[in-house]
Amino acid sequence: MNEWMRCQPTSTGAIPPLRPPRSPTAQSPTPKPDKPAKRKSSMKILRHTWSIFFYGFLFRPVMFFFVPSLICLGLGIYAASWAGIHSWTAYQAMVAAATPSLDPTIAVATAYQKAPHTFILGGVLLTLGVQLFSLAVLSVQNKYYFEEIFYLGTAIHRANRRTKSG
Numbered sequence: 001m002n003e004w005m006r007c008q009p010t011s012t013g014a015i016p017p018l019r020p021p022r023s024p025t026a027q028s029p030t031p032k033p034d035k036p037a038k039r040k041s042s043m044k045i046l047r048h049t050w051s052i053f054f055y056g057f058l059f060r061p062v063m064f065f066f067v068p069s070l071i072c073l074g075l076g077i078y079a080a081s082w083a084g085i086h087s088w089t090a091y092q093a094m095v096a097a098a099t100p101s102l103d104p105t106i107a108v109a110t111a112y113q114k115a116p117h118t119f120i121l122g123g124v125l126l127t128l129g130v131q132l133f134s135l136a137v138l139s140v141q142n143k144y145y146f147e148e149i150f151y152l153g154t155a156i157h158r159a160n161r162r163t164k165s166g
Helices: 045-059 062-096 104-114 116-165
Strands: none
Touching (some): 062 104, 062 116
């Protein structure tokens, strides 16, 4: 059967698909070997990871200060709220006991004696969070100032080059 005859409609009216002729010696593809060839990777994972963090810090230092500041502020607020809860329960105990001097500082001192770690941890984390946040703000400010000075210097250089050549 030649190519022209295969494109003719059959008795049902359908045109059979055009297929390449099969060779009588066609074999199945050769099987793949059981073990793939071992290759040594030239990629240095730790070195590449370090360079990503280093250049990320050089070009976008804001996130290296902003994200830890949010974490420290969140944990510091959590610890400080527990310190406040302990102080409030100590004050309520003083009111229930009808203590003659209802000084809130005594309630805070009592709460500090019972759980000093919440006060210390809350204070350290809040201080660290505020300082890291201020460093993030300073790094953003520094980036914008550098860009302004760069563009200003480029504009002055172009203007000077035009006046010398013109």
